[in-house]
Amino acid sequence: MIKPAVAVRGLTKVFPIPFRRTRVVAVRGLNLEVAPGQVYGLLGPNGSGKSTTLKIILGLVSPSSGSTEIFGRDSREVGSREAVGFLPENPYFYKYLTGAETLRFYGKLCGLSGVRLKSRTGELLELVGLQNARDRRLGGYSKGMLQRIGLAQALIQEPKLVVLDEPTAGVDPAGSRDIRDLILDLKRRGITVLLSSHLLAQVQEICDRVGILANGVLVREGRVEDLLAIENQTELILQNATPEVLNDIAALLKKSSARLIEQRQPQTTLERLFLEATKAPAER
Amino acid sequence: MSKSGHSRFSLTRIAALTGNTFTELVRLKVFYFLLIFALLLIGSSIFMAQLSFQQEFQVLKDVSLGAMSIFTSLLAIVATAQLIPHDVEERTIYTILAKPVPRYEYLAGKLGGVLLLLALSVVAMTALFLIALFVRQEMLVGVTLRQTSGLRPEQVQEAVRTLKASAFNVNLFPGIVVIYLKAALLASLTLFVSTFATSNIFTICVMVFIYFIGHLQAMAREYWLQQNSAGWIAKTFLALVALVFPDLQLFNLVDDIVAGTAIPGPLFAQTAVLGCVYISVYFFFAWVVFHGKEL
Amino acid sequence: MIRGALVALLLLAFGAVRVPIESSLAARHRSAYFHETRLGLDLREQIGQLGFLAALSGFRSLVADVIFIQAHVAWERTEWGRVLLLFREATTLQPRSILFWDMAAWHMAWNASVAARHDPSQPNEALRRKAEQEYFALGRDFLVRGIKNNPDRPQLYEALARLEKDKLGDHAAAARLYARAATLPGAPEYAERFAAYELSYAPGHERSAYAALLQLYRRGPRERLPTLLKRLEILEEQLDIPFDQRIPDGAR
Numbered sequence: 122m123i124k125p126a127v128a129v130r131g132l133t134k135v136f137p138i139p140f141r142r143t144r145v146v147a148v149r150g151l152n153l154e155v156a157p158g159q160v161y162g163l164l165g166p167n168g169s170g171k172s173t174t175l176k177i178i179l180g181l182v183s184p185s186s187g188s189t190e191i192f193g194r195d196s197r198e199v200g201s202r203e204a205v206g207f208l209p210e211n212p213y214f215y216k217y218l219t220g221a222e223t224l225r226f227y228g229k230l231c232g233l234s235g236v237r238l239k240s241r242t243g244e245l246l247e248l249v250g251l252q253n254a255r256d257r258r259l260g261g262y263s264k265g266m267l268q269r270i271g272l273a274q275a276l277i278q279e280p281k282l283v284v285l286d287e288p289t290a291g292v293d294p295a296g297s298r299d300i301r302d303l304i305l306d307l308k309r310r311g312i313t314v315l316l317s318s319h320l321l322a323q324v325q326e327i328c329d330r331v332g333i334l335a336n337g338v339l340v341r342e343g344r345v346e347d348l349l350a351i352e353n354q355t356e357l358i359l360q361n362a363t364p365e366v367l368n369d370i371a372a373l374l375k376k377s378s379a380r381l382i383e384q385r386q387p388q389t390t391l392e393r394l395f396l397e398a399t400k401a402p403a404e405r
Numbered sequence: 406m407s408k409s410g411h412s413r414f415s416l417t418r419i420a421a422l423t424g425n426t427f428t429e430l431v432r433l434k435v436f437y438f439l440l441i442f443a444l445l446l447i448g449s450s451i452f453m454a455q456l457s458f459q460q461e462f463q464v465l466k467d468v469s470l471g472a473m474s475i476f477t478s479l480l481a482i483v484a485t486a487q488l489i490p491h492d493v494e495e496r497t498i499y500t501i502l503a504k505p506v507p508r509y510e511y512l513a514g515k516l517g518g519v520l521l522l523l524a525l526s527v528v529a530m531t532a533l534f535l536i537a538l539f540v541r542q543e544m545l546v547g548v549t550l551r552q553t554s555g556l557r558p559e560q561v562q563e564a565v566r567t568l569k570a571s572a573f574n575v576n577l578f579p580g581i582v583v584i585y586l587k588a589a590l591l592a593s594l595t596l597f598v599s600t601f602a603t604s605n606i607f608t609i610c611v612m613v614f615i616y617f618i619g620h621l622q623a624m625a626r627e628y629w630l631q632q633n634s635a636g637w638i639a640k641t642f643l644a645l646v647a648l649v650f651p652d653l654q655l656f657n658l659v660d661d662i663v664a665g666t667a668i669p670g671p672l673f674a675q676t677a678v679l680g681c682v683y684i685s686v687y688f689f690f691a692w693v694v695f696h697g698k699e700l
Numbered sequence: 701m702i703r704g705a706l707v708a709l710l711l712l713a714f715g716a717v718r719v720p721i722e723s724s725l726a727a728r729h730r731s732a733y734f735h736e737t738r739l740g741l742d743l744r745e746q747i748g749q750l751g752f753l754a755a756l757s758g759f760r761s762l763v764a765d766v767i768f769i770q771a772h773v774a775w776e777r778t779e780w781g782r783v784l785l786l787f788r789e790a791t792t793l794q795p796r797s798i799l800f801w802d803m804a805a806w807h808m809a810w811n812a813s814v815a816a817r818h819d820p821s822q823p824n825e826a827l828r829r830k831a832e833q834e835y836f837a838l839g840r841d842f843l844v845r846g847i848k849n850n851p852d853r854p855q856l857y858e859a860l861a862r863l864e865k866d867k868l869g870d871h872a873a874a875a876r877l878y879a880r881a882a883t884l885p886g887a888p889e890y891a892e893r894f895a896a897y898e899l900s901y902a903p904g905h906e907r908s909a910y911a912a913l914l915q916l917y918r919r920g921p922r923e924r925l926p927t928l929l930k931r932l933e934i935l936e937e938q939l940d941i942p943f944d945q946r947i948p949d950g951a952r
């Protein structure tokens with residue numbers, strides 16, 4: 122049997138609120154599995170327990186009950202994090218280090234050294250598009266740049282599992298596009314990705330599978346296509362359709378039992394518009 | 406990297422964390438503030454000594470070593486207090502502990518960075534102190550040569566030799582080592598306090614309190630151990646003070662060394678060992694609190 | 701919660717293990733003459749809160765130095781009461797400084813006493829003598845306490861011996877102190893000789909004084925200084941030593 126990349130079993134996390142008698146149940150009886158090579162999206166509104174779940178998987182927070190495993194090793198073992206890269210939400214790094222120094226530091230923590238560390242640092246700066254900022258202090262980085270260096274840091278030791286908490290938060294659409302491409306690239310290379318987000322459109326594009334959390338409970342789970350497909354509807358998008366063609370179609374429909382629900386001019390998305398507009402001057 | 410390849414203890418990782426902590430501290434403004442202030446004080450001891458009557462070198466040494474003692478201690482507390490809270494607040498700790506880094510290595514790296522910083526500060530202050538002592542000595546040798554110009558050369562040489570003997574004394578070095586150990590002890594204790602403190606201001610306040618009580622602990626201890634007539638409330642109080650607070654007075658040897666006492670070797674060794682035990686035990690306590698801490 | 705209790709327990713356990721060790725280490729430090737005088741609480745009142753805190757935190761000696769300088773200034777202004785007070789503080793803070801004890805005693809027994817003896821504001825001769833004696837006693841007290849704190853150094857024994865012979869006229873005590881000083885490392889050569897001289901002045905000690913002087917005499921020509929020869933001659937006379945046992949005239 123092939124071990125899941127991530128397994129969460131009966132996970133519950135209760136935060137006591139100090140000095141008050143109440144407590145917050147952040148995660149309640151969560152079960153999920155991420156197969157190796159998959160891109161898994163954890164969705165949910167603010168405060169639904171996504172970040173808590175990810176932190177427990179990484180051993181940063183201890184579960185109240187239940188357990189989590191990475192490639193079959195309990196999260197409480199330090200060694201389970203050997204082949205894992207993590208990007209926390211809104212990451213901050215040491216402001217006084219430069220981009221390259223930051224990557225070197227995290228590389229050493231993962232046991233890299235010498236030529237390997239050096240080449241890996243260069244590669245990753247290139248990959249996240251920060252080679253021009255490699256010798257600038259992180260104190261002067263923008264939010265999106267921090268997110269990118271965070272991503273590079275998570276990939277430093279070529280992990281088999283990458284955990285990303287809201288990887289595109291605070292990143293401009295072009296950057297967010299880049300990050301999505303990067304995730305797809307990771308997937309092509311067989312790396313498992315577990316990410317959280319509440320930007321559904323983006324998740325829909327890249328995830329194989331999603332789980333939806335609400336108030337710490339997993340309310341939906343499955344393959345993206347399965348969850349989204351509306352089985353008795355079909356969408357047609359026509360180009361250069363003359364009024365006659367449309368009339369013909371209408372006539373055809375009348376003869377069948379099918380019913381036309383909506384007919385409209387498709388619009389480009391704001392995202393696509395933004396991308397076209399901002400890309401043009403830079404590349405001209 | 407194979408699954409079993411993860412080592413539970415890696416000096417490279419600790420070295421990376423130590424280096425990083427050291428860089429972090431060196432870029433802190435408070436470090437320069439303290440160091441410059443201490444260096445100024447040591448430098449000015451040359452002139453302070455001039456004001457004093459008959460005991461030039463004693464005042465110079467008292468000022469310099471006193472400055473060294475208090476600034477290393479202060480630096481140890483202030484620098485250590487903000488390390489963990491800063492990492493937690495900025496969430497950099499997530500990125501570090503999400504790597505295969507055991508928590509004791511993280512703590513060891515933090516403490517290591519502080520100890521390195523303290524060591525370099527002590528070396529810098531010692532160097533300046535020795536320079537000040539030498540400059541003062543040469544000034545006085547000049548004066549002595551002028552005053553004794555009529556005397557026989559043996560007598561002049563004798564006077565200069567006595568002067569030099571009272572200026573520099575090898576016993577100063579064990580004294581300085583003990584100053585360092587005291588600061589290291591305080592750093593380790595601060596690390597421990599900061600693992601459960603809610604803010605670094607709180608940690609600093611607690612540590613300043615401990616610093617003063619720690620110098621009185623010996624008094625409480627001796628009263629507790631010897632006085633049988635005290636009421637049980639007083640006894641319990643004294644016992645608590647003695648048991649909870651470290652005895653910092655044991656690490657105040659420079660006063661006596663400056664006054665001319667030689668530290669016997671075994672006594673110095675025992676004091677040094679005690680200091681190291683303190684450092685390790687407080688480090689262990691820090692780990693006990695930190696290893697299961699929610700971040 | 702549980703971990704908090706565990707840590708508190710560990711802390712107390714560590715305390716229980718180290719307290720006896722520290723207590724004995726502190727005792728060993730004390731017997732190596734560190735920390736002989738404790739900072740008493742009455743001292744706190746004397747030197748004020750700030751000075752006390754400073755004294756506690758590594759600036760003890762420095763505070764002592766400052767007070768010593770203040771004492772010196774007070775002496776220049778002949779404020780004897782202040783001189784006494786300040787020297788008490790300085791010596792309490794830094795009991796290992798020979799200079800502090802020595803200067804304190806000297807100011808009391810040699811300067812303040814003389815000032816009191818000739819105090820123009822006190823017409824009563826008897827009271828002036830009484831004040832003088834009190835300052836002698838204060839000087840003596842400084843040296844006695846100084847010796848208690850520094851039993852291994854010869855200087856204070858010598859200082860006390862000087863005080864005993866010059867101010868209090870107790871030559872037997874002076875002799876004992878010089879003799880004690882002579883046994884300590886770093887003692888000057890003359891200490892032993894002075895002990896014998898002082899003994900020769902002490903009534904009732906003529907025999908032992910004679911024996912001591914003779915012993916020094918026999919060590920060789922280096923010891924045969926004029927005073928030694930003179931004192932021997934006087935004692936020979938006093939004790940009626942037979943002429944054939946007296947030291948030859950040629951040696952004089």
Ligand SMILES: Nc1ncnc2c1ncn2[C@@H]1O[C@H](COP(=O)(O)OP(=O)(O)OP(=O)(O)O)[C@@H](O)[C@H]1O
Pocket residue numbers: 136137145146147165166167168169170171172173174210319699700
């Ligand atoms: N350390 C903590 N102490 C107390 N409560 C906490 C703690 N961390 C999280 N919580 C609570 O747990 C719940 C889940 O928080 P979590 O951060 O996991 O949500 P999230 O899904 O990541 O939200 P967002 O989309 O805003 O990032 C929230 O109600 C939060 O207040």
Ligand SMILES: [Mg+2]
Pocket residue numbers: 171172173210286
């Ligand atoms: Mg979150």
